[in-house]
Amino acid sequence: SQQGEEDPQALSIQEGENATMNCSYKTSINNLQWYRQNSGRGLVHLILIRSNEREKHSGRLRVTLDTSKKSSSLLITASRAADTASYFCAINSGGSNYKLTFGKGTLLTVNP
Amino acid sequence: SAVISQKPSRDICQRGTSLTIQCQVDSQVTMMFWYRQQPGQSLTLIATANQGSEATYESGFVIDKFPISRPNLTFSTLTVSNMSPEDSSIYLCSVTLLSGNYGYTFGSGTRLTVV
Numbered sequence: 001s002q003q004g005e006e007d008p009q010a011l012s013i014q015e016g017e018n019a020t021m022n023c024s025y026k027t028s029i030n031n032l033q034w035y036r037q038n039s040g041r042g043l044v045h046l047i048l049i050r051s052n053e054r055e056k057h058s059g060r061l062r063v064t065l066d067t068s069k070k071s072s073s074l075l076i077t078a079s080r081a082a083d084t085a086s087y088f089c090a091i092n093s094g095g096s097n098y099k100l101t102f103g104k105g106t107l108l109t110v111n112p
Numbered sequence: 113s114a115v116i117s118q119k120p121s122r123d124i125c126q127r128g129t130s131l132t133i134q135c136q137v138d139s140q141v142t143m144m145f146w147y148r149q150q151p152g153q154s155l156t157l158i159a160t161a162n163q164g165s166e167a168t169y170e171s172g173f174v175i176d177k178f179p180i181s182r183p184n185l186t187f188s189t190l191t192v193s194n195m196s197p198e199d200s201s202i203y204l205c206s207v208t209l210l211s212g213n214y215g216y217t218f219g220s221g222t223r224l225t226v227v
Binding site: 030031033035041042043044045046047048050088090092098099100101102103104105 | 113116118142143145153154155156157160204206208213214215216217218219220221
């Protein structure tokens, strides 16, 4: 399936450390997006990277995309306790339906 | 970005009954979607809500179980019919404004428990 697969499934770090999460997928994409979800609530869009882009930054977030390896990574620098959440990658394969296919997510815990 | 009001935020329902979830958007959007998130799991797309016509359902989801309406560009409802405990999940609506090359906005979700 086109579903992204995040790695690791869970990550526990100390405040101030960096957190890296990875996402792999299987076929071609239009873009790849990262979302955050706090405690089973609604998802918040973090960043979108298009298939012709290799790296994007937004504040403390850095996303890379390697289409040859069909993988992406999300780096959160100088983590804070408030970053504790589940992080999902989502694949947009393009076409006329614009639907997103989500990975299983990484649960990040940032300990104060 | 769009702002979504999703109601109810949570409900506890008896098996065999139905629940209708509403999604109201503050601006006209092109695409609206309904997702299900089972406990501890990722999001699974139920269907794309099409304005003025029948929704497009994903494999494993049928209209009789999850009827969807979208009478205009800013409003949609999802009904979970004849509920069983297996339907206990978070249901989320999602919208995107343009071509899909922008982030999607999600409602705050409806946490459904079926007893």
